[in-house]
Amino acid sequence: MSTETLDLLRAGQLTGTQKLSLACGLTRVPSEVFDLAESLEVLDLSNNSLKALPDDFERLQNLKAVFFINNEFEEIPEVLARCPKLRIVGFKSNRIRCISETALPPTLSWLILTQNELERLPQSIGNFTHLQKFMLAGNRLRSLPESISNCQNLELIRLSANCLTELPPWLLALPRLSWLAYAGNPFCAAREVEGRSPLSTIDWQDLALENTLGEGASGVISEGLWQVTSTETQRVAIKVFKGRVTSDGLPADEMQACLAAGSHPNLANVLGKVENHPENKSGLVLSLIPPDYSNLGGPPSLDTCTRDTYAPETSFSLPSILRIARGIAAAAAHLHRQGIMHGDLYAHNILTNDEGDSLLGDFGAASFYERSDVATGAALERLEVRAFGCLLEDLLDRCDEHLMAESQVIEQLRLIEQDCIHPIPSQRPLFADICDRLARFELKADPIKGKS
Known part of the structure; x- marks a missing residue:
């Protein structure tokens, strides 16, 4: 299909295209791509053999996202920094060993560098104040530059499978950080599960x-x-x-x-x-999960970046929201009692049925911490509490309840939501407190309406 797309591109038949994907053994960017400079917003050149970009790549003035997954880059081309609207940059599964201090665009919000050969990050990473999502799993990082503490909008970071010797305390103080994965680093020694029978x-x-x-x-x-x-x-x-x-x-x-x-x-x-x-x-x-369970939401899109997506018609009854919130808060509290941070507490990782029963799944981003380290454990839990607050916000934004009799309940749930996403992490409640507060509401069971 990409070969056919390339033929159409060369024939000048893709004028006005906003999204272009080419995977056909390319060793250079086809010059005809620049004929789309006025319209092109998303360029996906993954699964090729690219090692460099042309010096005039900046001609793509309206480009918002570029993907070079599974290519042969050893460094990030500095020409990307001159693309004025570029927000999303993806170089997963390349051979990138270094990033120059001036290689990335100032408008960057989502950077994907999974499975490369990075041993360090540039200090200039702290200049990207719009950065929300940072994917770094599967590299060789030994430390993180403290300048990342300037990235006050950072919400998701993946640090798993690196060579980190510590989890910096300043990272856990970021006001919006909600989704963190760090397993598979030297400071994460595998620990035995105490007091539990071996699994069959x-x-x-x-x-x-x-x-x-x-x-x-x-x-x-x-x-x-x-x-x-x-x-x-x-x-x-x-x-x-x-x-x-x-x-x-x-x-x-x-x-x-x-x-x-x-x-x-x-x-x-x-x-x-x-x-x-x-x-x-x-x-x-x-x-086996019963067939009447389905995903509560969809994963984030290029537009939403860190927030889940929902079908336009999705709505939830107030009793269902409360039932889901209680279940997921209880599951998260249970995990943190075991010294486990889920790391990916999202609607798209939650299965629900028509009665509002819910199951939290997908432990791909889960990380362990020592329960004896009370301060770090509380900081990690409060980080995940913010993720729960985002989930509660999503549900309440889609509440189909408009009865004045329930307005006070919605108001109280909004207060829990706001407490969970408090910009000062230490001011957020822990999951045990959230469970207690949710337990005070008395509502009749009601099926989910319009669930996607």
Whole structure:
């Protein structure tokens, strides 16, 4: 398809195009791309063999997003800094070893550098005051420049699978940081799960895979049948990990977090870990989630950056909002009691049914912390509390309840939301307090209406 698109481009038939994607073994940017300078906003040249950009790349004056995933760049071309509207820059899976102090555009809001060879970041990274999303998993970083503390709008950062020797305290003081992943660094020594029986191992030969339920960055989930005994079978979900670094981190860390999370009504129940996979892959066997559950929201878009997306017609009844909020706050409180930060508390990682029952899933960004380090643990929990506040805001913004009798309840929920997103992290409540406050509301159960 990209070859056909290239032919159309060269024939001058793409005039006015706003988004262009080409993946056809390119070793240079086709000159015809510049014929679209007046209209082009998103350029995706992923899965090619590019090593450099032309010096006049800045002619793309209206460009807002560029993606060079899976190419051969060893540095970020400085010409990008001269693109006046460029907000999103993606160089996942290249060979980037360094970033010059002047390589990035001042309007930058989303930077993707997952799976490169970076050993350090430029001090100038602190100049990007619009930066909201920073993807750095799978590099060789040993430290972070303290100038990042100037990035007051930073909301999401992925630091997993690097060589960091510490998690800087100043990072946790950022006023808007809500989604953080740092597993797979030297300072994150694997720890045993105390006081819990070892999880059962399930032989691959006792599993029969059927239809695929879903596929994410870290693995494939299939429905299947588990031969529990010679006479007993159970329908289950089977997740087989791919074994490579994802945008969030290492699949091995995700599996460890799933195992350590333990049992909770608002978490998917892990039944055992797979052994004797024919390709030596890791895997988990989980309880099969009923088919009437679906995702609460969709993942962020290029426009929303860090915030989830919802179908335009999506609305939620007030009782449903309260039921979902209670369930997810309880799940988060449970995780933090285990010294686990979920790292990706989002609507798109929550499954709900028509009654408002909810399950928090996807532990790809989860990280451990020592519960004995009370100050750090509280700071990490309050960071995740802000993510919960964003979720509550999304739900309340789509509340279909307009009765005056319930206005006071909505007002009280808005106060919880505001407390959760307080710009001073230390002023936010912990999840135990949030659970207590949510428990005070008395509402009748009511199905979700118009859920996407």
